[in-house]
Amino acid sequence: MSTSPVLPKLVGQRVKRREDPRLIQGRATFVDDVKIAGMLHIAFKRSDVAHGRIRSIDTSAAKAMDGVEAVLTGAQIADLLGPMPIATPFPSPAHRAVAVDTVRYVGEPVAVVVASDRYIARDAIDAITVEYETLPAVVDPELAMTGKPTVIHPEFPNNLAVPLVPSGTGVTLDGKVDDTAIDRAFKNADVIITQRMVNHRLVPNSIEARGVVAHYEPGKGSMTIWSSTQNPHILRTMIAAMTGLGQDQVRAIAPEVGGGFGSKINIYGEEYVAAAVSKHLGTAVKWIEDRSEAFLATTHGRDLIGYVELAAQRDGKVLGLKLRLIADVGAYNMLLTAAVPTLAMMMANATYDIPAIRTTLTEVFTNKTSTDAYRGAGRPEASYFIERAMDMLARELKMDPADVRRRNFIAPNQFPYQTQMGAVYDSGDYEKAMDVALRAADWKGLQAERDAAKAEGRLVGLGLSMYVEVCGIGPSSSLPTGGWEHAQVTIERDGRISATTGASPHGQGNETTFAQMLADEFGVPIEHITIHHGDTGIVKQGVGTFGSRSQAVGGTTLLMAGAKVKTKMARFAAEMLEASVADLVFENGTIAVKGAPTSAKKFADVAAFAYVPVPLPDGMEPGLSEEAFFEPTNNTYPFGCHISMLEIDRETGEPKLLKFVAVDDAGNLINPLIVEGQIHGGLAQGIGQAMIEEAVYDESGQLITGSLMDYALPRATDFPRFEVHSTVTPTPVNPLGAKGVGEAGTLGSTPCIVSAAVDALSEFGVTHIDMMLRPEKLWRIIHGARA
Amino acid sequence: MTAVSMTVNGKVRKAQVEPRLLLVHFLREQLNLTGTHVGCDTSQCGACTVLIDGRSVKSCTVFAVQADGSKITTIEGLAANGELHPMQECFWEEHGLQCGFCTPGMIMSAVNLLADNPQPTEDQIREGISGNFCRCTGYQHIVNAIQHAANRSRSAASSSKR
Numbered sequence: 010m011s012t013s014p015v016l017p018k019l020v021g022q023r024v025k026r027r028e029d030p031r032l033i034q035g036r037a038t039f040v041d042d043v044k045i046a047g048m049l050h051i052a053f054k055r056s057d058v059a060h061g062r063i064r065s066i067d068t069s070a071a072k073a074m075d076g077v078e079a080v081l082t083g084a085q086i087a088d089l090l091g092p093m094p095i096a097t098p099f100p101s102p103a104h105r106a107v108a109v110d111t112v113r114y115v116g117e118p119v120a121v122v123v124a125s126d127r128y129i130a131r132d133a134i135d136a137i138t139v140e141y142e143t144l145p146a147v148v149d150p151e152l153a154m155t156g157k158p159t160v161i162h163p164e165f166p167n168n169l170a171v172p173l174v175p176s177g178t179g180v181t182l183d184g185k186v187d188d189t190a191i192d193r194a195f196k197n198a199d200v201i202i203t204q205r206m207v208n209h210r211l212v213p214n215s216i217e218a219r220g221v222v223a224h225y226e227p228g229k230g231s232m233t234i235w236s237s238t239q240n241p242h243i244l245r246t247m248i249a250a251m252t253g254l255g256q257d258q259v260r261a262i263a264p265e266v267g268g269g270f271g272s273k274i275n276i277y278g279e280e281y282v283a284a285a286v287s288k289h290l291g292t293a294v295k296w297i298e299d300r301s302e303a304f305l306a307t308t309h310g311r312d313l314i315g316y317v318e319l320a321a322q323r324d325g326k327v328l329g330l331k332l333r334l335i336a337d338v339g340a341y342n343m344l345l346t347a348a349v350p351t352l353a354m355m356m357a358n359a360t361y362d363i364p365a366i367r368t369t370l371t372e373v374f375t376n377k378t379s380t381d382a383y384r385g386a387g388r389p390e391a392s393y394f395i396e397r398a399m400d401m402l403a404r405e406l407k408m409d410p411a412d413v414r415r416r417n418f419i420a421p422n423q424f425p426y427q428t429q430m431g432a433v434y435d436s437g438d439y440e441k442a443m444d445v446a447l448r449a450a451d452w453k454g455l456q457a458e459r460d461a462a463k464a465e466g467r468l469v470g471l472g473l474s475m476y477v478e479v480c481g482i483g484p485s486s487s488l489p490t491g492g493w494e495h496a497q498v499t500i501e502r503d504g505r506i507s508a509t510t511g512a513s514p515h516g517q518g519n520e521t522t523f524a525q526m527l528a529d530e531f532g533v534p535i536e537h538i539t540i541h542h543g544d545t546g547i548v549k550q551g552v553g554t555f556g557s558r559s560q561a562v563g564g565t566t567l568l569m570a571g572a573k574v575k576t577k578m579a580r581f582a583a584e585m586l587e588a589s590v591a592d593l594v595f596e597n598g599t600i601a602v603k604g605a606p607t608s609a610k611k612f613a614d615v616a617a618f619a620y621v622p623v624p625l626p627d628g629m630e631p632g633l634s635e636e637a638f639f640e641p642t643n644n645t646y647p648f649g650c651h652i653s654m655l656e657i658d659r660e661t662g663e664p665k666l667l668k669f670v671a672v673d674d675a676g677n678l679i680n681p682l683i684v685e686g687q688i689h690g691g692l693a694q695g696i697g698q699a700m701i702e703e704a705v706y707d708e709s710g711q712l713i714t715g716s717l718m719d720y721a722l723p724r725a726t727d728f729p730r731f732e733v734h735s736t737v738t739p740t741p742v743n744p745l746g747a748k749g750v751g752e753a754g755t756l757g758s759t760p761c762i763v764s765a766a767v768d769a770l771s772e773f774g775v776t777h778i779d780m781m782l783r784p785e786k787l788w789r790i791i792h793g794a795r796a
Numbered sequence: 797m798t799a800v801s802m803t804v805n806g807k808v809r810k811a812q813v814e815p816r817l818l819l820v821h822f823l824r825e826q827l828n829l830t831g832t833h834v835g836c837d838t839s840q841c842g843a844c845t846v847l848i849d850g851r852s853v854k855s856c857t858v859f860a861v862q863a864d865g866s867k868i869t870t871i872e873g874l875a876a877n878g879e880l881h882p883m884q885e886c887f888w889e890e891h892g893l894q895c896g897f898c899t900p901g902m903i904m905s906a907v908n909l910l911a912d913n914p915q916p917t918e919d920q921i922r923e924g925i926s927g928n929f930c931r932c933t934g935y936q937h938i939v940n941a942i943q944h945a946a947n948r949s950r951s952a953a954s955s956s957k958r
Contacts, residue, residue, distance in 0.1 A: 025888055032896030033884040033903060035831015035871030042830035128816070216835045216843060216931050217897040267833075267897025268931050300836035516895030516932050682891050686937055690894065693934030717840035717929070725922040725935040754934075 010579050011603075012532040012595045019525035019535060023682035026521045027535070037265040040220040040237045045293040048222070049078055051283060052130035052296070054120035054137045055305065056112035059148075059376040059710020060159060061141035063110055066120055070136040076129040079290065080137070081121045083107040089285040090251055093278060096489045099171055099347040102162035102374075106278030112141070113161055113340035114376050115710055116305025121282055123294060146376040146710035150314065150337035153373050161340060161374045170338050171347055171372035176354050178365045178429045194329025194365040198320035202401045207779045208390040208759075210312035210337070210704040212714070213383050214722055215515075217267020218298035219307055221280050223287035231258040232288065233546075236280055238263045239273045240553025241513050243490055245545045247276040248284050263543035266515030270694070271382030272307050273515065274555045275344040279306070304715045309704055310383020312337040313350055315394040319401075325408050325416040329365040332357050332394060336372045339379035345386075346379055347372060352387025352479065355430050359395045360439045360475045360648060361417040366429045376710040382555060384694050385755040388478040396474040396760035400767070401776055410473045410764070411447060415440060425643075425741075432479065434646045435740045435748075439475060442672050442736050446473075446650035449734050450670040455654055459768070468657040468791070469667075470769025473650070476756035480675075480749030481561030481645035481742065488552070493640035495550035496567040498527070498574045500633035502620050504598070504612030506531065506538045508571070511551015512563025513543040517687070517751065519559055522679040523567050526745075530571045532595040533612065549636065557647070557749030560679060565743040566639035573635035578612075581619045581633070584626045585610055645740045645748035649673035651692075651757035655765035662788025664700060664766060666729055671757065674736040676748035681735075684750050688733050691754020697723040698755070699762035703781045800864045804829070805873025813860045820844040822860035823870060831871040831900045835929065842928030845901035846870045852908035854901075854927070871900035874907070883907050883945050892941035894932035902928045906942045915946055 031037045068080040086107040093104045107118045120137055124130035145158040147168070152158075156167040179187035195201060222235040232254055238244050238261075245261035248254070266273065279296050287294045298306065316333040336350035354368045403413040418439045419426050426434040446452075455471055462469035483492030495511040508527060512519055520540045528535040541547050554563075575595070582600040583590045586608055594603045601609035619633045654668040671688060678684050701721035705714045714720040739746030759780060766782050767775055773790050797812040804827060811826055823829045823846070832855060835843035844855040847869040874881040883906050886892070893899040902925060909916065909924035916924060921942045922935070930938060 026891065028896070029888045029893060030880075032893055032899050033871075033880070033887050034875055035829070035900045037896060038830075039833070039897065041824075041834070128814070214931055215895070215897075216841060216929055217833070217895065218835070265897075266895065267835075268895040270931070297834075300838065300841070518894070686891050686894055686933055689934035689936050690932045691934075694931075716838050717836050718838050722840075722929050722931070724926040724929065725939065726919075726926045728922075728935060730918070730939075731934065731936055 010590055010593050012530065016532060016534065016597055019528050020679050022680065024521055024525055024680055026518050027524060028518060028520050039217055039265045039267055040222060040235050041297045043222045043235050043264065045222065045224055048293040048295055049123050049125060050127045050130045051286060051294050052122045052127070052134045053118040053279065054134045054139065056108065056115060056117045056119055058112060058141050058143050059115050059146035060144040060161065061112050062144065063108065063112065063119060064140040064142050067138040068120060071122060071133040074129065074133050074136060076125040077122060077133045078125065079123040080133065083109040083119060086121060086282060086285065089289055090281050093281065094247065094250065095342045096344045097347040099342065101342040102165060104341040106281045114378055115712060116378060118278060121286065123286060123290065148375050148377055148706045148708060148710055150335050150373040150375055153375050154371065161376060165374060168374040169371065170342065170374050171370065174370045175367065176430060177367045188367070190365040191329055191331065191367040195320045198328055199323040200321050200405055202319040202398050202405060204317050204398065204401060204777050206315045206317055206394055206397055206777065208311045208313045208315065208393050209780055211310040211383060211698055211702055212304055212704050212720055213270045213272035213307060213310055215268030215270055215272060218300055218303040219273065219277065219279065220297040221283045222293060222295045223283040224293035225287040225291060227291045232284060233260045233262065234284055235262045235264055237266050237273060239266070239269045239513060239515055239555055241543055241545050242511060242551040243553055244276055244280065248280065251281045252284050252288055260546040263513045269515045270384040271310065271386055271555060275308055275381050301716050304712060304720065305378055308343055308381035309339065309378050310380060311390060312380050313353060313390045317394050317398045319398040321402055323406065325402065325406055325413040327361060327363050327417050330358060330363050332368040334368065334370045336370065337375050337377065337380070338372050339375060339377040341379050343379045343381045346381045349380065349382055349387045353390040355432055356388050356391035356477070356479060357395065357430055358428055359392055360419060360477045361395070362419045362423065363429065377706055384691060385478070385752045388752065389695065389755045389759060392476045392756040393760045397763060397777060400760065400764040404776060411443060411452065414443060414475055433643055434477065435643055435742050436738050437477065437646060437648050438736065438738050439648055442648060442674050443475065443650040445734055445736055446652050446670055446672040449672065449732065450652040452652065459654070468659055468769040470655055470765040470767065472653040472655065472761040472763070472765030472768065474757045474761040474764065475648070475650050477646050477648040478752060478756050479644045480557035480647050480752070481641060482556030482558045483562050483641040483644065485640060487644065490552050493638050494552055494563040494566040495636065495638050496570040497549065497634065497636040498567065498570040500574060500578055500612060500616050502616050504616050506533065507541060508538065508567055509541045509548040510563050510567055511548055511553065512559040513551065513554050514559065515554065517554065517559055518680065518683045519563065522560060522683060523564060525679055526564060526568055527571050530568060531575060533598045537598060557751040560745065560747045561645050561743050561749045562639065562641055564679065564747060565745055566637050568744070569639055570635050570637035573637060574633055577635065578615055578619065578633055580626070580629060582610055582615045585615065585618055641742050643742045645676065645742050647673065647675045647748040647750065647753055649753060649757055651761040653761045653765045655762065655769055657766065657769045657787050659791060662784035662791060664782045664787060666696065666700065666762070668729060670732045671754065672734045672736060673750065673753050674738050675750040675753065676739045677737060677746035679747060685733055687750045688754050689731055691752060692731055692758050693723055693728060695755040695758030696728065696762055699759045699780050700782050701727065798861050800860055802863050802865065803867045805870060815859065815861050817860045818856055819858040819860045819863050820855040823855060829870050829872050833897055833900060835898065840929065842905060843898050843901040845904040845928065847904055847908065852905050871903060874903065882948055886941040886945040886948065890937050890941035890944050892933065892938045898928060898930045902930060902938060909942065910946055910949065914949060918943070
């Protein structure tokens, strides 16, 4: 059984996306486009204090308004919904979807209005009066760790969500810690780099905020819920558990989803409230998040402090790394909150073979919005700490930043490589990626350019960084939701192909890449294939889209299901053609006996026989539909090297990015056009973090960057043209050899930019600058040194 | 309630609306033209961009009553006679979108940009779409798409001169 190359192979080609026609014509269905007869609109009254006890809530004026169907306080919602579950094994304070007596961050819901339209719902929210007894708030995690000035959850003394957890060399699974190796490394060092670094808080800001439509049908006793989510199957599981329905009675639909970047993994209180209110009132309800609401109510990213110590020899060889991490997780644990900083521990050594490593992690509650996954989720933080430290080491030793890295890389012949942190890197060639980047950027040429610019008095600097990340997330031991994916492939009666996947995309283009793979597998035009996703009523099982796992896990699963149905189809065709399966060839939508093209049967003909099998061949069941579950044995570890050139205006301190070169190795690529888009998007978010984005709270716990007027979301004018290149080191973990690429761009870019800024300002003796590169901060370095 | 009448994608639409009703909600909720999106509440994101009398406008900054008597084109009205508008084709060809939520507004702004300046430089393109946020693409493929559209119209113009 073979597939003839009559049709051009699509895998590896820059195939235009099949999703696009509906999107470019405004004919896609996002959650706010879903309308149901009789549907009511929900709005949330939210706390405007960061920490306080609710003294009273007066809803009488709201209830009296025309068009208002119901007003529910936290106590009333608590009758409908229990505390919200999380998906990590850490202890967690009780967290209600709507606060009952205490609020712990600005934006925490305190009451719910249900009204006939969204304008009336908002009017009613404004008519609710809440009185608070204000309590002291804490926004600085290092202050919060002292238990002062407040304890946010009484059962968590000193606000420690997760008290100090050690990891690395000499730490055993049962928690015993032996410091001999790490102490020796620091004792033997010629040079020790020590730096506190802040990987600051960000607001994810998918351009479509969140939204949900819940439709409980009392007659059927079942619920359909549309939500702008990255993982409808997890949503279904959680909604069922929280509303007391069975998983068979809940259908969750992720319609077109307008971006997520990790912030739509979490299952949120608003989703539970919508479901519960719909069930309570027996009618459909809709909630659509405003942007101002999203700033407060959707999880934030990063917010990790790292105390970094790097011990090295004079020749640049690193002997040891100490990394003390303090994570500000905000007011509550959400679905994956507690797990995200653990990924920063896991990837502490990044691309380097470091003999001794000690990391510790402390997670701290503060009166801020909760953090959770945001593009990269823990890995960009790890990459930032180690890469900045390597750069500081190079500067200290007056070595080229590339040479210091070259001295410490894990070598190609060391893979699979068991790290000190418990990861097993699948495959890699870090030096090659760096060399490709150095050549592509003309590193020596750039250095000459920088030196010439500096000689003219301009502040120009270069940055170089490596990264390695964890992608293709599985197996189940690494993911509480299960580390597999599910797919089903069906040859329909007319010969067309339907496929379902549990990987639920929100911009990744799976409808295209997955169809490319099936088109090649079956030897059919891509137009004969439809990929279904995002609907638990159609897609039987699934985990979801996060951790850059769609292609590596979801794609592999789909191919496995395809191979199963292809085998069965070949058996039916063999019966029809009175031939052996081994002699069949799949070609341009037909199956023929090799060397006898006139024998060719169309897919529709074979399907007609398979669905009306007279006579039914011995040992066969009718039909052509097969499913598969696939769980990888390991994560994948994509990597790369980024190089940047940046200039800082001496008079104003304003930084301008002049050049950015990225070399990324995501293993085998299914669609290089889509991969390029993913890299660009990741770079934009990483460069955005380094240069302009920052969530800023004041001491009272007010988010002062609470709208797009105050939070600097990057615009087209903020970037130069990115130059992207790739190396290809396939993974042995899945048969595609694909590693995953969604988050890559955020990893190398932040340290690369900051190192370039430090290089630009080297004449002022600066060795490290915390992100983001606010012009005022840079101006003070420039002008403070002069004074 | 106030009576309004406007031509939307070539059709005359009359309705009674609340004076405070935003144009974007009139288009989305009353006319069911849901291709125009709402991405913020402070007129920054540009997802709601439509053409009013040929000029790009953020439809969340305009009350429906202010658009009375005007001609409006939304993303749904851009394709003509079953043919995609060249800007739509170029966004498709150059992978100028990922999640697609900002795309309708981005395309309407790009159409306006080329109407004002048919042969913009890359900097002018970046400036021209700086009122529209995209969080997925890093803008490079969007810039490519607009350049591609400009090049196509130039070669179309030069071939028609021949």
